[in-house]
Amino acid sequence: MSRASNRFDTKKVNSELVTLTYGALVAQMVKDAENTDDVSKQLERLGYNMGVRLIEDFLAKTGTGRCMDLKDTADKIQSAFKMYLGVQPNVANWSPGGDEFSFILDTNPLTDLVELPDDLKNLKYCNIICGVIRGALEMVQLDVQSWIVQDQLKGDQNTEIRVKFIRRLEDAMPAGED
Amino acid sequence: MCDQSVFEIFHSELVNYVIQNNETQLKNTSKTHGEDLSNLEYIGFSTGFRIIERLTRELPRFRDELDTMKFICTDFWSAIYMKQIDNLRTNHQGIYVLQDNCFRYLSKLSNTKQYLDLSPRYVTFTCGLLRGSLANLGIRSIVTAEVQTMPSCKFHIQVQRN
Numbered sequence: 001m002s003r004a005s006n007r008f009d010t011k012k013v014n015s016e017l018v019t020l021t022y023g024a025l026v027a028q029m030v031k032d033a034e035n036t037d038d039v040s041k042q043l044e045r046l047g048y049n050m051g052v053r054l055i056e057d058f059l060a061k062t063g064t065g066r067c068m069d070l071k072d073t074a075d076k077i078q079s080a081f082k083m084y085l086g087v088q089p090n091v092a093n094w095s096p097g098g099d100e101f102s103f104i105l106d107t108n109p110l111t112d113l114v115e116l117p118d119d120l121k122n123l124k125y126c127n128i129i130c131g132v133i134r135g136a137l138e139m140v141q142l143d144v145q146s147w148i149v150q151d152q153l154k155g156d157q158n159t160e161i162r163v164k165f166i167r168r169l170e171d172a173m174p175a176g177e178d
Numbered sequence: 179m180c181d182q183s184v185f186e187i188f189h190s191e192l193v194n195y196v197i198q199n200n201e202t203q204l205k206n207t208s209k210t211h212g213e214d215l216s217n218l219e220y221i222g223f224s225t226g227f228r229i230i231e232r233l234t235r236e237l238p239r240f241r242d243e244l245d246t247m248k249f250i251c252t253d254f255w256s257a258i259y260m261k262q263i264d265n266l267r268t269n270h271q272g273i274y275v276l277q278d279n280c281f282r283y284l285s286k287l288s289n290t291k292q293y294l295d296l297s298p299r300y301v302t303f304t305c306g307l308l309r310g311s312l313a314n315l316g317i318r319s320i321v322t323a324e325v326q327t328m329p330s331c332k333f334h335i336q337v338q339r340n
Contacts, residue, residue, distance in 0.1 A: 008233060008253060008257040013229075013233065013257040013258065016232060018185050020228045020229050021185075021221065024221040025192055025195070032203075042195070046191050046194075049194070050184075050188060054183070057183050085184075
């Protein structure tokens with residue numbers, strides 16, 4: 001075969017592949033579902049399923065240990081963003097009680113090449129990221145809530161993802177077993 | 179700059195979504211027929227149609243159909259699947275067979291016969307991706323896949339001439 005291989009930047013192609021496939025999926029979901037809230041919910045669930053598996057990959061690749069507090073967790077998630085999305089968000093806007101914080105992304109690879117039409121303005125396009133965070137943290141016994149506060153797709157300056165700590169999950173034995 | 183594993187996990191969720199969505203729709207219409215993966219193929223098609231445009235933007239025009247296929251087998255495949263197609267065969271009349279001996283989405287599945295009947299789920303997206311890419315390069319085609327032993331896979335491309 002005459003052409004030299006590796007003429008493309010595989011990392012960049014892979015990133016575009018994710019962006020484009022994600023876009024095609026969201027378009028399909030919008031077609032399938034009756035209202036946009038359902039789509040947002042479904043994206044979150046899809047993200048959750050991904051998060052449940054991604055955390056394994058993350059722990060295996062980084063060999064990271066236990067987090068001492070939520071600040072520690074936030075830093076770890078920050079490095080996971082870097083690893084998986086290639087962007088480094090800022091951790092900011094801690095609540096006074098220290099149980100709520102935000103990730104602020106200047107650029108979001110998921111929304112590269114994306115424009116929301118007017119009738120989908122309330123679609124939470126990036127909800128998948130919230131799902132991933134929730135799913136991943138659930139696997140390390142942290143129950144959190146995550147939602148989007150600001151979205152570049154809707155004209156905001158940055159994309160801001162809020163994470164709220166709910167409680168620590170305890171390993172529970174199934175009923176009837178000792 | 180996404181990590182590789184992200185797309186792999188995302189791809190399996192994609193398959194998951196399409197299948198679950200079909201199941202709920204089948205319940206509503208109470209129809210019973212085989213698995214419908216056309217939505218998955220279409221997602222692949224739209225992705226391929228768009229990504230090929232970005233990949234070939236800086237490249238010179240392909241000489242002919244075979245040249246295009248060679249590009250698909252080498253550069254395109256290694257950009258997306260991290261390896262080249264292992265074997266390309268053609269009858270020079272519009273039929274091309276692309277063989278990948280270790281297809282990325284099948285390589286994580288059992289290589290026994292246990293899940294062989296589920297393999298269409300994991301190759302349909304790629305069929306669409308190929309069809310979409312070729313369509314944008316001006317080649318109308320029908321793409322089907324054939325899996326005999328995991329994890330190898332053959333993609334049959336039939337070019338539509340009329």
